Amino acid sequence: xxxxxxxxxxxxxxxxxxxxxxxxxxxxxxxxxxxxxxxxxxxxxxxxxxxxxxxxxxxxxxxxxxxxxxxxxxxxxxxxxxxxxxxxxxxxxxxxxxxxxxxxxxxxxxxxxxxxx
Amino acid sequence: xxxxxxxxxxxxxxxxxxxxxxxxxxxxxxxxxxxxxxxxxxxxxxxxxxxxxxxxxxxxxxxxxxxxxxxxxxxxxxxxxxxxxxxxxxxxxxxxxxxxxxxxxxxxxxxxx
Numbered sequence: 001x002x003x004x005x006x007x008x009x010x011x012x013x014x015x016x017x018x019x020x021x022x023x024x025x026x027x028x029x030x031x032x033x034x035x036x037x038x039x040x041x042x043x044x045x046x047x048x049x050x051x052x053x054x055x056x057x058x059x060x061x062x063x064x065x066x067x068x069x070x071x072x073x074x075x076x077x078x079x080x081x082x083x084x085x086x087x088x089x090x091x092x093x094x095x096x097x098x099x100x101x102x103x104x105x106x107x108x109x110x111x112x113x114x115x116x117x
Numbered sequence: 118x119x120x121x122x123x124x125x126x127x128x129x130x131x132x133x134x135x136x137x138x139x140x141x142x143x144x145x146x147x148x149x150x151x152x153x154x155x156x157x158x159x160x161x162x163x164x165x166x167x168x169x170x171x172x173x174x175x176x177x178x179x180x181x182x183x184x185x186x187x188x189x190x191x192x193x194x195x196x197x198x199x200x201x202x203x204x205x206x207x208x209x210x211x212x213x214x215x216x217x218x219x220x221x222x223x224x225x226x227x228x229x230x
Contacts, residue, residue: 042220042222045218055216102211103211106161108161
């Protein structure tokens, strides 16, 4: 069992749908991340929240909209996605902010496998 | 800029044989290095991390890695492979002072009976 919980595990949606991915952790971590992972590739960073504020947006298309309502929850809102957006979406968390916390590992959820029809 | 290179996209070993997965890093400052494992249909799980306290780092599931500054390497080893070790392994370096984790391309480990 992982300490970062992601729901749903699988999601199939059409290109005109709106859906949300959810991520929850109760480890007291104050940095939370969204990654996109295509098959046989490493994870690619999308967004980073630190203390509930968006710190990094890796030039992600606006059809992906992150939200961090509190220190334990992270959402990724999806709208008008394209077939190339089909992938495994991973959430992760780690202690604190950068700097002296850079030696802290990230804890990953098991991901949401997203398929766009 | 920091980066990691994993040598070999696929490694195949027999059960009971030594596992050696190679990782070289590029960093202008002392790096924070990690090895993660990913089993099918799962997220990434931390195997071990190097944070300058000791050059030989022991991790979970019998894995260990040695930090060699002179070779800019952080290779992952396990004395005796088990079938359950078959997975994808990622070497990663943490962006000093920031949040970014730079992952290597990954090495798929196959274990033959």
